[in-house]
Amino acid sequence: MALRFRQTFTLFPGVRINISKAGISTSIGIPGASVNIGRQGIRATVGAPGTGISYSNLIVPARVGSAHSGHIRAWIPILSAHRFRSDPRSDSGASAHPLM
Incomplete structure (x- = not known):
């Protein structure tokens, strides 16, 4: 059995x-609904308080291979890239984002 x-x-x-062996994360929310920002990305959880029944979904995964995958820097570029990415059907492939 693992400790x-x-x-x-x-x-x-x-x-x-939240502090664990895997790292540090931040949870924001109310009983029954919360958002957790941590090493794996941003996770939303909803549940029925006191029952042990809940549903959790990873809404923004951390960037794979990033040295800072557990930090805010890992997920902010993902969010901004989704907002500024050009139409994937265009053949130019150019992005409207000045840094992309």
């Missing part, structure tokens, strides 16, 4: 810092 470690600190109502 697990997890510690949660509440910064203020609705915002928590």
